[in-house]
Amino acid sequence: MARKNDGERFSTATRLRVLGEQTAARVYRSQSRRQAHRSRLTGRAAILVLVLCALIVALAYPMRQYIAQRDEIAELQRELSTHQDDVERLRDEKARWQDPAFARQRIRERLHYVLPGETGYTALVPGAASAGPEPEDAAATRPWYTNVLGGIDEADRAAALR
Numbered sequence: 001m002a003r004k005n006d007g008e009r010f011s012t013a014t015r016l017r018v019l020g021e022q023t024a025a026r027v028y029r030s031q032s033r034r035q036a037h038r039s040r041l042t043g044r045a046a047i048l049v050l051v052l053c054a055l056i057v058a059l060a061y062p063m064r065q066y067i068a069q070r071d072e073i074a075e076l077q078r079e080l081s082t083h084q085d086d087v088e089r090l091r092d093e094k095a096r097w098q099d100p101a102f103a104r105q106r107i108r109e110r111l112h113y114v115l116p117g118e119t120g121y122t123a124l125v126p127g128a129a130s131a132g133p134e135p136e137d138a139a140a141t142r143p144w145y146t147n148v149l150g151g152i153d154e155a156d157r158a159a160a161l162r
Contacts, residue, residue: 111144
C-alpha cells in the first residue's frame with residue numbers, strides 16, 4: 001500500500017509537468033539533430049557544388065577543343081570526298097583520252113583539222129566581236145592559228161612593258 005500512496009502522492013499536475021518536460025526535451029533533441037543534419041547536408045552540398053563547378057571549368061576548354069576538332073575533321077572529310085570525286089573524274093577523262101578515236105575527235109574540234117577530202121567551214125556571227133568581254137571558252141572555238149598568233153602578240157606586249 002505504500003506504493004499506492006506513493007503513486008497517489010504525485011498529483012496530475014505534477015505528472016503533466018514531467019511529461020511536458022520530457023516531451024520538450026525530446027523535441028529539443030530532435031530539432032538539434034535536424035539542425036546538425038541540415039548543417040552537415042549544407043556543407044556537403046556546398047562541397048558538391050564546388051566540385052561540380054571545378055569539373056565544369058576544367059572540362060570547358062577541352063570540350064570546346066573537341067567540338068572544334070570534330071567540326072574540322074568533318075570539313076576535311078567533305079574536302080576529301082570532293083577531291084576523290086575530282087580524281088575519279090580525271091581518271092575517267094584520262095581513260096577517254098587514251099582512246100585514239102576520242103583524241104582524234106577532240107583534236108579535230110579544237111584545232112579545226114579536216115581530213116583529206118573534207119571541207120572545213122568557220123561560221124562568223126555578225127556583231128559577235130563587239131559583244132563585250134570574251135568568254136573563257138572562246139579560245140576553244142577560235143581557229144588554233146588565231147590562238148597561237150594572239151599568244152605571240154600578248155608576249156610581245158608583256159615584253160614591251162618591261
